[in-house]
Amino acid sequence: MLNSLGSNHTPLDAAIIDLDGTMVDTLxxxxxxxxxxxxxxxxxxxAAARIEPMVGKGSEHLLRSVLQHVLGQAGQAPTAVEVEALYPRxxxxxxxxxxxxxxxxxRLYPGVAEGLQALKGAGLRLACLTNKPTAFALPLLRAKGLDGFFEHVFGGDAFERKKPDPLPLLKxxxxxxxxxxxxxMVGDSSNDAQAARAAGCPVVLTTYxxxxxxxVTAVDADGWVDSLMQLVPASVAEDIQ
Known part of the structure; x- marks a missing residue:
């Protein structure tokens, strides 16, 4: 994948990796x-299946979406005032x-740790950029043994705006x-792709x-992968196995 990107884009120096849905299945x-x-x-x-479509735009959006849905189960759509009244608690x-x-x-998605190791083996510098609050992201990366791969970890509260705004990628x-x-930019959703396009970064999305x-294959991106291992040349992947 890096070889094919290199044939169409400027050579790569670094990769920014999303967290939820890209490295870790946090549903x-x-x-x-x-x-x-x-x-x-x-x-x-x-149910988890009902929560899944709400994930990806930050914890604040997720929480408001859940409250909106649950309050509306009685048959009448709740007002923004009703949602906001419950939000602080x-x-x-x-x-x-x-x-x-x-x-x-x-759980880690298959091939994540190996893919990150291979990306570093290919000479890329790595950062993790997520809409998840930093206080949630750092312990999760540590718990899954991924924190040592990244020079920087930025959560959704690190900058004034979140993905799909390009500001977090530019920062x-x-x-x-x-x-x-x-x-x-390596992510799993239209948020990642839109932010990357606006920032001028190439972008690859995971199919999970x-x-x-x-x-996700309907999203404007430079490619799609079933595993982070598919991002690196086979020769690099073989060296770490």
Missing amino acids: GDFAEALNRMLRDLALPAL AWERYQHHYLAINGQYA TCAALGTAPARTL GYNHGQP
Whole structure:
């Protein structure tokens, strides 16, 4: 994949890797923490399959989407005022529960650690950029043994705006000291692709993960992979196996 990107783009110096849905399947964590929060608020539980399309735009968006859906189950759409009235308590309980279970109901996607090692073996500098709050992202990376791969880890609260805005990618490129055109964005959703396009970064998306319930291959990207191992030349991948 890096070879094919190199034939169409400026050579790459670095890669920015998304977290949820790209490296770690965190849907189990989301469902557990959200349902514990809903129980605290005396609200009905929500199935993981219903939560999945809401993932990817940051915890604040996820929480508001869940509240909107649960409050609307009675048949009448809740007002923004009703959602916001519950939000502070919901956010406090969600943070409490998420930090308590962070990583316990999550799993690495196959080939992630090997793919990251191979990317470093190919000479790329790595940063993790996620819409997940930094206080959630850092412990999760440590729990899954991934923190040592990255020079920088930036959460959704690290900058003034989140993906799909290009600002986080541009700030991450600046932290790495690399040009956007020479920095690959690897993600799982239209958020990652839109941010990369606007920032001037090439972008590759995983075929698994969370794309708001839409087929990821319909998103404008430079390529798609079934595993992070597919990003690196076969010769590099063979060296680490």
